Amino acid sequence: MSSLPHVLITNDDGVQSPGLLALKQALEPMAQVTVFAPDHNWSAAGHSKTMHKPLRVHQVALADGTPAFTTNGAPSDCVGLALLGIVPQRPHLVISGINRGSNLGHDVTYSGTVAAAMEAVVSGIPAIAVSLDERRWGDFAACQQAVVRLARLVLDCGLPPNVLLNVNGPAVPSDQVRGLLVTRLGQRVYRDVLIERHDPKGQPYYWIGGEPPTGVPEDGTDIGAVANGYISVTPLTMDLTDYAFLPRLRDRLLGDAP
Amino acid sequence: MSSLPHVLITNDDGVQSPGLLALKQALEPMAQVTVFAPDHNWSAAGHSKTMHKPLRVHQVALADGTPAFTTNGAPSDCVGLALLGIVPQRPHLVISGINRGSNLGHDVTYSGTVAAAMEAVVSGIPAIAVSLDERRWGDFAACQQAVVRLARLVLDCGLPPNVLLNVNGPAVPSDQVRGLLVTRLGQRVYRDVLIERHDPKGQPYYWIGGEPPTGVPEDGTDIGAVANGYISVTPLTMDLTDYAFLPRLRDRLLGDAP
Numbered sequence: 001m002s003s004l005p006h007v008l009i010t011n012d013d014g015v016q017s018p019g020l021l022a023l024k025q026a027l028e029p030m031a032q033v034t035v036f037a038p039d040h041n042w043s044a045a046g047h048s049k050t051m052h053k054p055l056r057v058h059q060v061a062l063a064d065g066t067p068a069f070t071t072n073g074a075p076s077d078c079v080g081l082a083l084l085g086i087v088p089q090r091p092h093l094v095i096s097g098i099n100r101g102s103n104l105g106h107d108v109t110y111s112g113t114v115a116a117a118m119e120a121v122v123s124g125i126p127a128i129a130v131s132l133d134e135r136r137w138g139d140f141a142a143c144q145q146a147v148v149r150l151a152r153l154v155l156d157c158g159l160p161p162n163v164l165l166n167v168n169g170p171a172v173p174s175d176q177v178r179g180l181l182v183t184r185l186g187q188r189v190y191r192d193v194l195i196e197r198h199d200p201k202g203q204p205y206y207w208i209g210g211e212p213p214t215g216v217p218e219d220g221t222d223i224g225a226v227a228n229g230y231i232s233v234t235p236l237t238m239d240l241t242d243y244a245f246l247p248r249l250r251d252r253l254l255g256d257a258p
Numbered sequence: 259m260s261s262l263p264h265v266l267i268t269n270d271d272g273v274q275s276p277g278l279l280a281l282k283q284a285l286e287p288m289a290q291v292t293v294f295a296p297d298h299n300w301s302a303a304g305h306s307k308t309m310h311k312p313l314r315v316h317q318v319a320l321a322d323g324t325p326a327f328t329t330n331g332a333p334s335d336c337v338g339l340a341l342l343g344i345v346p347q348r349p350h351l352v353i354s355g356i357n358r359g360s361n362l363g364h365d366v367t368y369s370g371t372v373a374a375a376m377e378a379v380v381s382g383i384p385a386i387a388v389s390l391d392e393r394r395w396g397d398f399a400a401c402q403q404a405v406v407r408l409a410r411l412v413l414d415c416g417l418p419p420n421v422l423l424n425v426n427g428p429a430v431p432s433d434q435v436r437g438l439l440v441t442r443l444g445q446r447v448y449r450d451v452l453i454e455r456h457d458p459k460g461q462p463y464y465w466i467g468g469e470p471p472t473g474v475p476e477d478g479t480d481i482g483a484v485a486n487g488y489i490s491v492t493p494l495t496m497d498l499t500d501y502a503f504l505p506r507l508r509d510r511l512l513g514d515a516p
Contacts, residue, residue: 043310049368052301054455054463080466084452106380108498109373110307122364122448153510163500165507182508184499190380194342197312205312208338235500235507240366241442242421242495249423249493250440252411 005155007031008091010078012112014041015070019098021062026144034087035068036078042112048074075116083123094120097130102168104222105188117164126159133171141174146231166234170226181230186221189214263413265289266349268336270370272299273328277356279320284402292345293326294336300370306332333374341381352378355388356401360426362480363446375422384417391429399432404489424492428484439488444479447472
């Protein structure tokens with residue numbers, strides 16, 4: 001038995017992603033790492049729980065020979081399956097990533113990377129989601145350093161109930177990253193467009209396509225931080241209650257005819 | 259052109275669900291209703307955006323003859339496709355439901371019903387998600403009344419940016435429902451278990467099964483409200499930033515060795 005803390009890692013891009021390998025290698029000196037990741041890429045998977053079909057679990061090896069569990073389920077299923085007993089030892093921390101592409105602003109409600117972290121938080125285990133701007137894909141050093149620092153902090157101090165950390169690396173070379181900034185979620189600008197095509201029988205079908213989202217690079221936000229070359233760290237809560245609006249809604253309903 | 263407000267409705271259970279029909283019939287006197295729902299049931303779908311496969315759109319009819327759009331995409335895709343142009347007129351309000359089964363506490367992060375409402379909010383359209391305890395399935399009257407009252411309120415007063423209303427009907431007959439309560443999210447208790455089976459070749463596969471979740475029926479929460487026979491109305495924000503923890507995290511990182 002190792003006396004190192006036990007960290008479960010997963011991702012959204014699939015078990016063979018170099019981002020997962022980079023995460024594993026960063027954590028290796030400080031933790032006993034278990035890898036459990038989807039056997040294929042899940043993009044914009046959201047927070048799902050696969051209850052309508054059977055899940056397979058296989059053992060594979062990462063590119064460096066590290067043994068890994070893999071499943072046909074979603075990123076959050078990897079965490080669910082691990083905690084339900086596929087992985088004997090309960091992890092002290094779950095980390096999801098390094099995702100290819102940012103998860104900023106409203107992206108966090110779609111993101112399979114964040115969803116896997118949420119699944120851990122639902123079970124009372126602290127969690128971190130890590131993503132890197134697609135334009136710096138492969139240059140993992142700054143994200144690796146950040147995740148080790150944050151993992152140590154979380155293992156030492158914990159996180160409040162219902163909270164996870166959402167980490168995003170900027171589109172600058174690792175040696176030019178300016179540090180960590182703690183941020184709030186910013187405003188994404190989605191640029192989805194509907195693309196209509198016709199099948200050989202002339203029937204229409206549609207793709208949701210368009211350019212990647214941009215965002216408003218406001219100071220204090222995740223979008224502002226990465227735009228300025230910082231790694232953004234946003235504490236996210238899974239208590240979605242809008243406490244500011246709640247009393248106003250109550251007043252409105254009381255003042256309303258029944 | 260109708261001068262009534264335009265309400266887009268969708269759901270998670272599929273276009274043929276009696277809950278969708280009940281929602282449509284409740285809104286009919288007060289709104290021009292467009293129906294756009296998945297062609298099959300999506301359970302625990304989460305907030306997804308289907309970008310990896312083409313989406314079909316067909317026109318079908320509900321049991322009362324109402325024309326409806328349907329797609330092979332997820333609940334949130336119905337809203338996305340509608341707003342990207344499949345439905346010519348932009349809705350004033352999006353309502354998702356009536357879902358078969360509650361969406362309480364952490365359920366909201368898994369729920370396709372809530373995800374569809376989130377997709378509307380991302381596009382700046384106010385939204386309501388409505389669910390009914392499975393034990394009263396078919397007895398829609400109290401939920402219908404509540405949704406009409408809340409739809410009027412939202413159409414008259416709007417909702418703050420990033421906010422949606424999550425509505426849950428209790429497991430009591432409609433004529434015994436005690437009214438509406440504005441609540442915060444409560445604490446769900448999940449009872450998932452891992453079920454291992456073996457295929458004809460002796461290889462294992464797994465189901466995530468177990469009893470439905472229970473919850474802590476604390477006063478002031480959604481779970482407490484429905485346990486006491488009220489319809490719960492929870493304002494949810496899509497700004498998941500934990501503003502209370504943010505400054506503490508900043509202090510900890512500053513005090514930490516880099």
